[in-house]
Amino acid sequence: MKAIERAAYWTxxxxxLSGVIHLALLLTSGGTWEGPLSLRKPATFGxxxxxxxxxxxxxASFVPLKNRSRALLLGVFTAACVLETFLVSxxxxxxxxxxxxxxxxFDAEIARTLxxxxxxxxxxIIALTIAVFRHGVAxxxxxxxxIRAGFVALVAAQLAGGVxxxxxxxxxxxxxxxxxxxxxxWLKPVHGVLMHGILVLPLLAWLMARSRWDERxxxxxxxxxxxxxxxxxAVILVTxxxxx
Numbered sequence: 001m002k003a004i005e006r007a008a009y010w011t012x013x014x015x016x017l018s019g020v021i022h023l024a025l026l027l028t029s030g031g032t033w034e035g036p037l038s039l040r041k042p043a044t045f046g047x048x049x050x051x052x053x054x055x056x057x058x059x060a061s062f063v064p065l066k067n068r069s070r071a072l073l074l075g076v077f078t079a080a081c082v083l084e085t086f087l088v089s090x091x092x093x094x095x096x097x098x099x100x101x102x103x104x105x106f107d108a109e110i111a112r113t114l115x116x117x118x119x120x121x122x123x124x125i126i127a128l129t130i131a132v133f134r135h136g137v138a139x140x141x142x143x144x145x146x147i148r149a150g151f152v153a154l155v156a157a158q159l160a161g162g163v164x165x166x167x168x169x170x171x172x173x174x175x176x177x178x179x180x181x182x183x184x185x186w187l188k189p190v191h192g193v194l195m196h197g198i199l200v201l202p203l204l205a206w207l208m209a210r211s212r213w214d215e216r217x218x219x220x221x222x223x224x225x226x227x228x229x230x231x232x233x234a235v236i237l238v239t240x241x242x243x244x
Contacts, residue, residue: 004071005057008078012054015085019046022089036097042089048195049081052154055199059147060128062137073124080120087114100168115165122158129155142218146205149226153197153233160191186243189236201225 022043026033033040057074065073087110091098102108129151137144164187204225208218 002067002070004074004078005061008053008057008074011078011082012050012052012057015046015050015053015081017046017050018085018089019043019048019050022046022092036099036101037092037095039092041098042085042092044192045085045088048192049085051199052195053078053081055202056125056128056154059132059137059150059198059202062139063128063131064135064138065131073127076120077124080117080124083117084114084121087117099165100171118158118161118165122155122162125151125154125158140209140218141215142222143202143205143209145219146201146222146225147198149222149229150198150201153194153201153229156233157191157194157197160187160194163187164191187237187240190233190240193233193236197229201229 019042022039025031026039026043029039032038056077060070060074063070088098091101091107091110096103096107099111099114101111132148132151137147139147167186201222205218205222208221211218213221
């Protein structure tokens with residue numbers, strides 16, 4: 001195992017621990033699950049980014065990349081995951097919203113840094129997606145198909161996040177910060193489901209590979225899983241549009 005991979009795994013584990021701690025505090029304190037100040041936010045950021053970082057690092061280990069390219073991509077991705085989780089947690093503990101908050105110069109700087117971190121994550125994810133499609137992965141065909149679909153979902157998750165940020169920023173600079181907090185997360189369910197396709201789909205393919213199914217059956221199973229996953233995303237997306 002390379003040093004950058006070991007560092008990413010440990011960092012992912014610490015992010016998950018952060019999410020678990022915030023979740024435990026939320027459950028034991030009786031705090032609210034809603035709103036921009038809820039402990040739910042650092043909990044979900046820690047858990048989601050921790051799981052995603054570990055999973056992306058594992059998958060990237062099967063992609064034929066040069067050592068320098070792998071170290072750069074994973075290093076920047078790890079730093080961006082930590083930055084996003086830390087700043088969201090910091091603002092929550094300060095008792096102020098993390099996103100769409102430009103009330104003070106410090107808050108505005110954090111909001112801009114979160115946006116920059118988001119752009120960095122999107123860039124790295126797109127680069128890894130291109131690498132997976134161009135070079136493939138040193139894994140069975142069915143698992144490779146699931147990984148490619150998972151990366152497409154991860155890219156789509158970032159696009160959904162970008163739409164939410166654009167919605168919130170438009171409302172903030174339009175003089176409606178409360179509307180930004182209320183409407184900025186309108187695609188949150190879609191974003192959440194898409195975010196973890198990179199975990200769910202390869203996991204299903206891995207379980208199929210450990211079964212007695214032949215390769216053709218495994219491929220059919222993965223195609224079916226992708227279709228069901230896409231249908232779930234479509235239903236949630238239509239629901240979000242109807243509720244907006």
